[in-house]
Amino acid sequence: QVQLQESGxxxxxxxxTLSLTCTVSGDSVSSxxxxxxxxxxxxxxxxxxxxxxxxxxTNYNPSLKSRVTISADTSxxxxxxxxxxxxxxxxxxxxxxxxxxxxxxxxxxxxxxxxLVTVSS
Amino acid sequence: xxxxxxxxSVSVAPGKTATITCGGNNSGxxxxxxxxxxxxxxxxxxxxxxxxxxxxIPERFSGSNSGNTATLTISRVEAxxxxxxxxxxxxxxxxxxxxxxxxxxxxxx
Numbered sequence: 001q002v003q004l005q006e007s008g009x010x011x012x013x014x015x016x017t018l019s020l021t022c023t024v025s026g027d028s029v030s031s032x033x034x035x036x037x038x039x040x041x042x043x044x045x046x047x048x049x050x051x052x053x054x055x056x057x058t059n060y061n062p063s064l065k066s067r068v069t070i071s072a073d074t075s076x077x078x079x080x081x082x083x084x085x086x087x088x089x090x091x092x093x094x095x096x097x098x099x100x101x102x103x104x105x106x107x108x109x110x111x112x113x114x115x116l117v118t119v120s121s
Numbered sequence: 122x123x124x125x126x127x128x129x130s131v132s133v134a135p136g137k138t139a140t141i142t143c144g145g146n147n148s149g150x151x152x153x154x155x156x157x158x159x160x161x162x163x164x165x166x167x168x169x170x171x172x173x174x175x176x177x178i179p180e181r182f183s184g185s186n187s188g189n190t191a192t193l194t195i196s197r198v199e200a201x202x203x204x205x206x207x208x209x210x211x212x213x214x215x216x217x218x219x220x221x222x223x224x225x226x227x228x229x230x
Binding site for chain 1: 122151152154156158162163164165166169170175207209211213217218219220221222223224
């Protein structure tokens with residue numbers, strides 16, 4: 001059974017860097033699927049942040065592109081999110097998710113439980 | 122950037138049919154997915170490829186997509202269907218990314 005688990009600091013100060021890790025079990029980050037980060041501010045909708053492919057190629061939401069980096073550590077079977085220069089507007093539940101299916105019809109078939117990150121001094 | 126617009130809320134009596142729309146420019150040319158999200162939980166895929174259901178999703182959930190509107194229909198609504206629902210597409214324009222709809226809260230009366 002494939003599972004995703006987010007981990008990282010729950011509280012980040014404004015202007016600092018948010019860093020989260022998603023640990024994959026039951027699948028490999030080196031498999032030919034895309035691994036994503038998605039967030040949801042409290043009481044609001046879903047926003048796709050970006051993905052990484054097993055080859056290392058990445059794609060980011062244009063609205064966040066200047067502040068986002070997604071990377072993968074195949075030895076630990078993890079992929080990570082770094083979001084720089086955070087503000088309270090970055091307060092959200094952050095989900096990691098797997099994309100499955102054929103381009104461009106792919107979909108998010110597996111999600112982590114999500115972790116709430118609060119940006120506050 | 123590409124925008125998908127959904128009604129903020131839909132109310133439906135048990136046993137009736139709930140219809141949730143998702144409007145986007147030429148959305149009929151894109152493959153639409155639908156996710157169900159209950160409070161405090163991660164979203165769950167209920168429809169992909171416009172109208173296909175993953176295993177384990179009841180036949181009561183169906184989807185369609187034509188023109189500028191995709192539709193999720195929930196037949197014979199049950200109390201357990203109360204949740205937020207989001208449509209989603211892949212935007213193949215210059216932005217190249219996943220786009221979610223604004224979300225619809227389904228309330229079972």
